[in-house]
Amino acid sequence: MGDVEESLSIGEMAARTGVSVHTLRYYERVGLLTGVPRTAGGRRVYGTKQLASIEFISRLRETGMPIAQVLTYAELVRADDDTRQRRLEILIDHHQSVLMAINEQRRHLDAIQAKIDLYREALRTDG
Known part of the structure; x- marks a missing residue:
């Protein structure tokens, strides 16, 4: 099919991305999101470019990047190619933060698993 441009209403975009209309x-x-075309009646019409932007913004937000930092990143993306180094630094820093959070969750999960194992063993020896 190639590069067929999407044409989604705000409700369709919300359903497609899981991001609320309000958001x-x-x-x-x-x-955070610029250049959303509008119909003659003022309704937003989202395309492939906006879909990709919203999906990436969602990934950043869902992995804990603060909205202010996402906004900084988005502004740099719109600025020009001279900002690539700074954008890279922001993403590397965030990547490290996400890895640290994953490792912390793994430690929590290990502690929960140890407690599960303890109860299972106690039930086996009691039963």
């Missing part, structure tokens, strides 16, 4: 409007209002 999509907020992203546009604060400048």
